[in-house]
Amino acid sequence: MRKPQDHNLSFGNPFQQNEHLVSRRTVLSGLGVMTLLGASGCSQALELPSLEPSGRMAPAGVDRMSTGAIPLVSVDSNITDNGTMYASLVDNGFAIPAVPFQKIKPEFRRQIVLDPTGEAPGTIVVRLSERYLYWVQEGGEAIRYGVGIGKAGFEWNGRAEIQYTKQWPTWTPPKEMIARKPELVKWSSGQPGGLDNPLGARAHYIFKDGHDTGYRVHGSPEWWTIGTQASSGCVRMINQDVIDLYNRVKASPTKVPIVVG
Numbered sequence: 001m002r003k004p005q006d007h008n009l010s011f012g013n014p015f016q017q018n019e020h021l022v023s024r025r026t027v028l029s030g031l032g033v034m035t036l037l038g039a040s041g042c043s044q045a046l047e048l049p050s051l052e053p054s055g056r057m058a059p060a061g062v063d064r065m066s067t068g069a070i071p072l073v074s075v076d077s078n079i080t081d082n083g084t085m086y087a088s089l090v091d092n093g094f095a096i097p098a099v100p101f102q103k104i105k106p107e108f109r110r111q112i113v114l115d116p117t118g119e120a121p122g123t124i125v126v127r128l129s130e131r132y133l134y135w136v137q138e139g140g141e142a143i144r145y146g147v148g149i150g151k152a153g154f155e156w157n158g159r160a161e162i163q164y165t166k167q168w169p170t171w172t173p174p175k176e177m178i179a180r181k182p183e184l185v186k187w188s189s190g191q192p193g194g195l196d197n198p199l200g201a202r203a204h205y206i207f208k209d210g211h212d213t214g215y216r217v218h219g220s221p222e223w224w225t226i227g228t229q230a231s232s233g234c235v236r237m238i239n240q241d242v243i244d245l246y247n248r249v250k251a252s253p254t255k256v257p258i259v260v261g
Contacts, residue, residue, distance in 0.1 A: 076143070078247075079110055079143065082101040083101075085244075086099035086109075089240070091201060094195055094201070096195070096239050096240065099223045099238055103224070104146065104223065104226060105227060107146065108147075112141055112143055112144075113141070113142055113143075113144045114141060114142070115140050115142040116134070116142070117142065117259070119259060121136050121137055121138045122252050122256060123136045123258070123259065124162065124217065124245075124249075125142075125258075126147065126258070126259070126260040128157065128260065128261065131146060131147055131228075133145045133146075133147045133217070133237065133245070135245060135248055143244075143248075145237055145238075146237075146241075147227075148220065148226050148227065148230050148231055148237075149228075149229055149231060150229065150234065150235075151229050151230065151231070151232070154233035156206075156233055156260060158208060159208075159259050160207060160208035160213060161207060161208075161255045162205065162207075162217075162249060162255060162258055163205050163206070163207035163212070163255070164205050165203065165249055167202055167246070168193030168194065168202075169193055169202070169203040169218070170193055170199075171187065171197050171198050171199045172190040173188070174214065177232060196221060197221075198218075199216065199219065199220075200219020200220045200221060200236070200237070201239040202219050202242045202243055202246040203217070203219070204216060204218065204245070204246070204249060204256075204258075206258060206260075214233075215233055215235070216235070217237065217242070217258070218235070218237070219237055219238070219239040219242035219243070220236040220237065220238070220239065221239065222236070226238055235260070
């Protein structure tokens with residue numbers, strides 16, 4: 001014979017009963033997950049959806065969940081979508097063609113990242129093994145650009161400074177390069193700046209202890225070489241990227257230090 005109180009429980013409000021079971025199941029499930037995390041030695045805190053003061057879930061469309069350990073980076077008007085950054089533009093009378101950025105690996109496109117270098121703001125850092133150039137900013141961030149670097153045996157590394165910069169610079173191949181490629185003798189007195197010039201739209205001249213190293217951070221019309229070892233030792237960038245970097249270097253109140261390694 002069923003007791004009266006059992007009978008009453010069977011015929012209560014079915015919605016309230018289901019709500020009670022769901023709430024209880026939710027709590028037990030959460031406890032079970034936390035127990036598993038504790039047993040696995042995981043040190044990451046478990047983030048659960050926030051609750052209103054009434055104990056109900058936050059309204060739909062309101063995201064109040066913590067981002068945890070994922071820090072946010074700034075928004076820069078010169079670093080937007082790829083189509084904008086790598087669109088065609090006219091610069092000093094030269095029509096720079098658009099870059100088919102879809103053919104460039106996403107990691108080699110201009111973007112803001114957390115600064116991994118530890119260098120002072122206003123420093124250029126080139127990490128040869130990564131094929132990245134960083135412009136270190138305030139607040140623990142950096143602008144990262146993909147670069148092409150020198151072939152094996154042609155790399156330069158060290159600490160130096162950008163002595164000066166030029167727009168659409170003249171390129172003069174060194175004698176050693178002319179010896180390897182005799183066809184370049186026609187430019188022994190210098191190739192004027194232009195769309196086909198190997199130095200591209202801008203060049204940053206690297207000096208160490210007051211002496212020209214002969215190495216440059218410069219633009220290149222050969223966007224497909226970004227992320228590779230293709231140059232004769234210089235650090236090459238997409239023309240749109242080197243213009244962006246140039247504007248930042250020119251705005252610096254002091255000579256810009258550069259670290260290559």
